[in-house]
Amino acid sequence: MILAVSKFKNPPSQPVGYRGRFAPSPTGPLHAGSLVAALGSWLDARKNGGKWLLRIEDLDTPRSIPGADQQIQAQLLACGLSWDEDVTWQSQRQAGYEKALEQLNLFKLIYPCTCSRQTIAQTLSQMGIQTPRNQEMVYPGTCRPDPSSVYSLEDLKNTQVAWRLALPSQCTIQFEDALLGIQGQQLNTQVGDFVIRRNDGLFTYQLAVVVDDALQGITHVVRGEDLLSNTGRQIHLQHILGLPTPQYCHLPLVLDAHGEKLSKQTLATQIQTQNAQQALAELRKAAKHLGLRELPDGENITIAEWLLAATHAWKA
Ligand code: GLU
């Protein structure tokens, strides 16, 4: 069950039939951590007799690596993780995001912001607020106009400023994670008015993921726990835009020897999928991380047979 507390009314009911997805950013080939998210979401979809979609989140063009999307697809296929509908690319979906931005504008919920990270940090420190190094700064609302207004389409084309979403004064989001149980976030004090379109003209992950999950009729989002702190923002956007909230499930992260999340920044090595033995070995590591026990461990098993056994072992 999804519990959501905000001033907006409940979203419409979800479409029938399980629809899950894997939504990698093409910042490099799959590593052990991203394979866990791919396998977990694939198994959950298969166990539920649902569909599993692949969406390439190549919005952050400066960070996208040319060819990584193709590499990811090849790695998934080598692991037997096939998808059910055409692959989608966020870079081709600008019109959908622009429509959502215009809608938020009509609700008088966005405003332009010219603050740099440095000015935000200065304002916060003047307010006596220290942000721990590994945490995002809570935006103090410096540029927020009062009263709020609707901007012209011409104004909205201004890509020299960031566009932020104005939060209501009390904005607590609660939801039940399939693995972690009840989760809550006070968006005002923990996040602040967040950016919808950046000052380089790029739409943010928060907006794009919400628009695309809804457009693709996603009912279940199974992804890594590193994204948990984004879920409150996404549910809030769903409420405003009148979109359904999927069931969320955040999977345990794969950490490196220093206890840090695997990522390109920590130089995570890509999974090896040149032959079936290698791919199966990577799948077995990912399954172990997901807590799957008693899977067939022989050498003479095909990936398809192993995936079937893993699907049976998966607790939906
Ligand atoms: N593209 C995001 C990432 O690779 C994941 C998006 C999601 O699963 O919601 O971190």
Ligand code: ZN
């Ligand atoms: Zn500002």
